[in-house]
Amino acid sequence: MTYINGALAPVPTESQDDYLHHVTQLWQMFRKHGALRMVDCWGVDLPKGKQTDFQGAVDAAAHETVTFSWIEWPDRATADACWHKLPGDPDMQKLSAMPFDGSRMIAGGFEPILTSGTDAPTDYVQGFVAAVPADRREDYLAMAHEGWQMFQRLGALGSVECWGQDVPHGKRTDFYRATHAKEGEVIVFSWVQWPDRATCDAAFRTMHEEAQGKPMPEMPFDGMRMFWGGFRTAFDSAAEG
Numbered sequence: 001m002t003y004i005n006g007a008l009a010p011v012p013t014e015s016q017d018d019y020l021h022h023v024t025q026l027w028q029m030f031r032k033h034g035a036l037r038m039v040d041c042w043g044v045d046l047p048k049g050k051q052t053d054f055q056g057a058v059d060a061a062a063h064e065t066v067t068f069s070w071i072e073w074p075d076r077a078t079a080d081a082c083w084h085k086l087p088g089d090p091d092m093q094k095l096s097a098m099p100f101d102g103s104r105m106i107a108g109g110f111e112p113i114l115t116s117g118t119d120a121p122t123d124y125v126q127g128f129v130a131a132v133p134a135d136r137r138e139d140y141l142a143m144a145h146e147g148w149q150m151f152q153r154l155g156a157l158g159s160v161e162c163w164g165q166d167v168p169h170g171k172r173t174d175f176y177r178a179t180h181a182k183e184g185e186v187i188v189f190s191w192v193q194w195p196d197r198a199t200c201d202a203a204f205r206t207m208h209e210e211a212q213g214k215p216m217p218e219m220p221f222d223g224m225r226m227f228w229g230g231f232r233t234a235f236d237s238a239a240e241g
Contacts (some may be wrong), residue, residue, distance in 0.1 A: 130190075
């Protein structure tokens with residue numbers, strides 16, 4: 001079963017080119033150690049939330065843009081072996097300087113529990129992060145499946161839902177702080193792929209119109225602590241050849 005390392009980072013907006021150069025170098029190392037794919041997305045539509053949001057997740061400043069990225073591995077063992085070997089890898093010394101504050105980056109390891117549609121490279125990605133009670137996993141899966149049916153009807157191309165397996169606590173930022181997670185809750189890291197932002201925006205306008213006058217469906221987690229946003233795909237190793 002594949003395994004996902006998901007991450008969020010605050011990057012100075014003016015350093016986008018330096019960041020993409022750094023990402024390209026990282027991909028060469030990860031690929032050498034067995035990674036299947038790496039995707040990095042640049043925030044373009046990140047709404048401010050009342051309780052949680054992408055900016056708060058990484059303590060982003062006004063001059064910073066939040067990125068949403070993932071690395072796909074054949075399994076967790078391959079990912080863990082890579083992270084163990086990296087400190088001694090000579091190529092680590094050749095990396096360009098990290099163009100952002102790594103102490104505010106948050107990351108974790110996740111098990112894909114629902115993959116729908118295509119995973120082909122796309123121009124626009126919606127990222128979602130939530131904290132779900134561990135004993136509501138099946139309920140969450142059922143909700144995610146229904147959600148995909150709606151997204152697909154409105155033009156989405158693919159979707160992946162990932163359940164936290166190795167999500168560390170950080171000294172300054174982490175996924176638990178980002179979602180105000182409570183004891184017994186698991187971090188979910190997910191994304192929906194769209195052909196472009198226009199299709200995504202139109203879909204959400206339609207969803208809002210269709211929901212008017214209808215009761216809100218019961219959710220198997222606290223939706224007020226979930227946060228989401230739109231990202232432009234800046235790097236996708238599957239599109240690089």
